[in-house]
Amino acid sequence: MGVPTVGCACAVCTSTDPRNHRLRPSVMVQWKDAGGRARTIVIDTGPDFREQALRAGLTRLDAVFYTHAHADHIFGMDDLRPLSFAVQREDGEAIPLYAAPETAEVLERVYGYTFSPHATYPTRARVRLETLRERTVIHGVEFLRVPVKHGTLEIAGFRFGNAAYFTDVSEIPESSFAMLKELDVLVLSALRHKPHPSHATLEQAVGWAKRVGARQTWLTHIAHDLGHEETNRILPENIRLAYDGLSVPVRL
Ligand SMILES: [Zn+2]
Ligand SMILES: [Zn+2]
Structure with a gap:
């Protein structure tokens, strides 16, 4: 929905921290x-x-x-x-x-x-x-489609080089975990603490991030329930909330 979320005046939606503007x-x-x-x-x-x-x-x-x-x-x-x-x-x-x-x-x-x-x-x-x-090559770089579940939908995640990007995930099939070996950078969606039928909670996303074991995981698709600073404080050091404009080097 984006943050601030339309019609909301919660602490995150009214925050002056630019990283709470999503x-x-x-x-x-x-x-x-x-x-x-x-x-x-x-x-x-x-x-x-x-x-x-x-x-x-x-x-x-x-x-x-x-x-x-x-x-x-x-x-x-x-x-x-x-x-x-x-x-x-x-x-x-x-x-x-x-x-x-x-x-x-x-x-x-x-x-x-x-x-x-x-x-x-x-x-x-x-x-x-x-x-x-399954595999698309764009000017020398290979993009692999990695299927994940988004509620009842099967949607696409992507692996490219040492990085992977997943949004709107509620479940990662075993066969897809197998495609996520030796990642340096993982981007993964984490909506909020409260369960949602088609999105991972923060806790689920952290569990998957630990299992994948990327050097660095960035969480995205974050609802207004999660404030940037306070959420980062409770996360493992190599798992952080991403923010708009974040730029990360990857090996392709
Ligand atoms: Zn979405
Ligand atoms: Zn969606």
Whole structure:
């Protein structure tokens, strides 16, 4: 829901600590390809994508990966338009959006004016849906789809190099734990202390983080129930709440 949460005046929502100001979750991965050219992907384009892209100084985008089709993860897709026009001018190409079939179906329905074969809207985003497979290589970097449960849904997490990103997780299957060996950086969602049908509690997330044993775990998708400073105080040293604008080096 983002923090401050609409209509709420709790201590976290009214906090002046900038780390208690949370936009909807997303991550950007940047690297230099073999030719020394900067490459960038993002995972999810939520309703805050525009603001996040501006803050991160995003000027070029090579691909988008989607975890699932909930509004807080897809409702910024239209703001890919300016970036997609730039890519089209340079390469004559559309930006690929990697999504599972059920996620692609929602994107097609919500953004009919973009994806419909009958779409006539002239300035629609120059994007194309690609089926998310187990393994996708973008300019030399491999992105592995790691399935997790989000309530009754199966959604996508991602492993790239020594890092992995999971949001909206309520359960990690055994077969997915097996894909998370030797991680340096793990990003994992942790909503709050109180149980939720489709999100991990802080305690569950910490348990999984310990089991995965990444050098550093960052928690994301945090509700207003968890204040930054006070929550970090009760966490193990290598498990921290992430915050907006956080940048972490990874080996790809
Ligand atoms: Zn969700
Ligand atoms: Zn979500």
